[in-house]
């Protein structure tokens with residue numbers, strides 16, 4: 099990529115020098131060169147950033163940018179980005195897109211400027227476009243669902259000053275109703291998420307956002323490969339894994355597909371029943387509120403993904419009490435998959451996700467120390483933390499503290 103960019107850069111400089119000399123001397127030449135060089139650098143830096151980032155992460159971070167999100171939402175509504183993907187790399191002009199969508203050419207050009215700058219499409223020549231490697235990610239139902247859901251955050255931002263002025267907001271205190279979200283929307287986030295049309299979008303998004311992560315928990319967590327050798331409990335009552343707050347159960351389904359021969363039941367629990375097809379045969383769905391006693395006792399794994407970050411320490415203590423009471427100290431393991439923020443130099447994605455949790459749910463992303471504190475208070479010890487990249491959720495493995503019983 100560097101050599102392509104370098105030759106483009108040299109061509110730009112040469113042509114700008116010719117233009118500048120014709121138009122009005124060396125000052126103009128130097129100024130034109132500088133502007134052109136900076137603009138070219140910006141493009142190169144953006145290209146490098148996109149090349150160095152997983153497509154799912156690039157799309158993830160764009161969705162919170164208000165005006166970029168507005169432009170892409172227009173393009174979705176017009177069906178333009180889906181149209182680019184279905185062309186499989188073939189080029190299309192703004193005039194053709196305008197005719198196809200009964201829209202106007204200027205509108206397409208304006209919207210596609212944003213999409214091109216974000217590298218969600220490539221402008222191959224003036225007003226002519228084709229898909230990039232990011233376009234198919236962006237147009238999956240899951241990412242579209244993620245965008246719909248993100249729209250509920252935008253009004254909150256404009257309300258923050260009046261929220262702070264009018265509420266007795268505290269940085270601590272765990273009620274999920276004392277939020278900027280509730281101040282803005284007049285009801286708690288879970289009530290809005292669970293409205294049927296949004297809940298479906300939310301479930302699609304939950305399923306999609308980690309689909310492209312080649313290192314899902316059961317591949318990362320070392321004992322999963324060793325489980326076949328373990329003396330796992332068998333029989334009708336034996337439970338291998340309970341996915342608590344598991345939404346549509348995408349992780350459970352992947353796990354079961356990967357290890358079809360393992361004994362024991364696979365139980366998916368959530369306060370809401372799944373809104374979509376895709377809960378595989380052999381997975382038991384159980385409507386369950388994790389603030390009540392856990393009915394499934396002595397499972398090998400109790401697994402929570404993206405659940406603890408939704409709740410304050412006080413609420414997590416209640417959830418943990420219910421799960422610890424059901425665990426077999428000699429057999430059960432608790433697995434939590436969530437961001438584990440470093441003590442310093444947190445990457446932007448994790449830092450921003452933490453603010454999202456604060457304004458929406460009065461909750462937080464935690465460091466390893468913060469997890470250690472809440473788990474220890476519940477009678478659990480961290481055995482290990484399996485982290486990967488800076489922008490990845492880690493997996494915390496915990497067992498009941500020896501001598502607790």
Ligand SMILES: C[S@@+](CC[C@H](N)C(=O)[O-])C[C@H]1O[C@@H](n2cnc3c(N)ncnc32)[C@H](O)[C@@H]1O
Nearest residue numbers: 304343344345368369370386387388389403404
């Ligand atoms: C952020 S989502 C994570 C879903 C899933 N674990 C995943 O990673 O795709 C949190 C889940 O917790 C569920 N939840 C919220 N309150 C709950 C409760 N009191 N009992 C059980 N599940 C609950 C929600 O319905 C939602 O599916």
